[in-house]
Amino acid sequence: MxxxxxxxxxxxxxxxxxxxxxxxxxxxxxxxxxxxxxxxxxxxxxxxxxxxxxxxxxxxxxxxxxxxxxxxxxxxxxxxxxxxxxxxxxxxxxxxxxxxxxxxxxxxxxxxxxxxxxxxxxxxxxxxxxELNDIEVVWLRYYLNPTVGSDAEFIGAHKEILKPITPYLGGGQDLVDKHALQESYKEHLVRLGLLVTKYELDPKTKQPIFDTQTGRQKVRGYQITSLGRLLLRQIDLVTNDRA
Structure with a gap:
């Protein structure tokens, strides 16, 4: 009923x-x-x-x-x-x-x-x-060890989620939208304190580099935090010796 x-x-x-x-x-x-x-x-x-x-x-x-x-x-x-x-x-x-x-x-x-x-x-x-969806949990686990060649089994199992989406001229609005969604997952993890943002710096001046289109500081990547590692351990997505 x-x-x-x-x-x-x-x-x-x-x-x-x-x-x-x-x-x-x-x-x-x-x-x-x-x-x-x-x-x-x-x-x-x-x-x-x-x-x-x-x-x-x-x-x-x-x-x-x-x-x-x-x-x-x-x-x-x-x-x-x-x-x-x-x-x-x-x-x-x-x-x-x-x-x-x-x-x-x-x-x-x-x-x-x-x-x-x-x-x-x-x-x-x-x-x-x-507060996390399943896609965001996958991204958090990815940043535990994001180096090239690491966690091949995990990355292979979630390759559709983790495949980088990069807009290009003529790529269409769908690609732009998918890129925006993919970036929003990572930004949400940052807001929750599970990831921190790493920004690009000028190699000579060591000053931040800004994107001329968005006016925002260019992002170089993300790094997992202690809180992010703890959450992964508590949900059994990583063992203590790997975290």
Whole structure:
């Protein structure tokens, strides 16, 4: 049933109860993670996509099974943890890609098990992740090691995203638009503090070089920040020895 503002309140309640019961039923099929998420399902995901939560629960279960369940049970009484879990559920319910659910489950589990990153700090990282689309996550991972010949497997798997788009005379408006979008992904990562911009300098004067068309300082490239590296580690896109 689709709920609208004109739907009678008793029917809205019945529909919400049905969705909540369905969520708990599906999640309950996954031994530990399912029951953990089902505790929060009634207040977090009414009328959201249950199949997305089920996939998230299965991925979460595979990660949680490697941790001490006694410690996990204790976390249920920790308000900072339940706050982190609720935000993970909200984002998982809205996720449309398997990759996004992998990032979310990794961040949640690493937030539980890490002694260096608190639940509050994990939620901050989760909120940053929520501001990124999957293309921007790929670009962030690319800048971990952007040298020629490095990460050939990763670059090959995402070559359509990472292929540089350079406008040229006669290239048409579509090319200009695609270039603008590609640059906007990187600029968004800069605004979030995950990348920093490297600018071109005159080799003789060491002064900034400006683009005569845009009037802006010419960009030489981008460099990942410590925050960017931390986010990649927490979503399991890089191991500690590579970050």
């Amino acid at each position: 689709t709920i609208t503002p004109n739907t009678p309140k008793n029917l809205q309640s019945d529909s919400t109860d049905y969705v909540t019961a369905a969520a708990k039923g599906v999640l309950g099929m996954v031994p530990f993670a399912g029951s953990l998420l089902a505790e929060l399902a009634g207040t977090v995901i009414p009328n959201q996509r249950i199949d997305r939560l089920a996939k998230f629960a299965i991925e979460l279960e595979s990660r949680l099974s490697r941790l001490d369940h006694g410690h996990l049970s204790e976390q249920l009484s920790n308000e900072n943890f339940t706050d982190l879990a609720e935000e993970s559920i909200r984002q998982a319910a809205k996720s449309i890609s398997d990759e996004r659910r992998l990032y979310l489950s990794a961040l949640l589990v690493n937030g539980i098990s890490s002694t260096l990153v608190s639940h509050t700090e994990s939620k901050h990282l989760l909120q940053i992740l929520g």
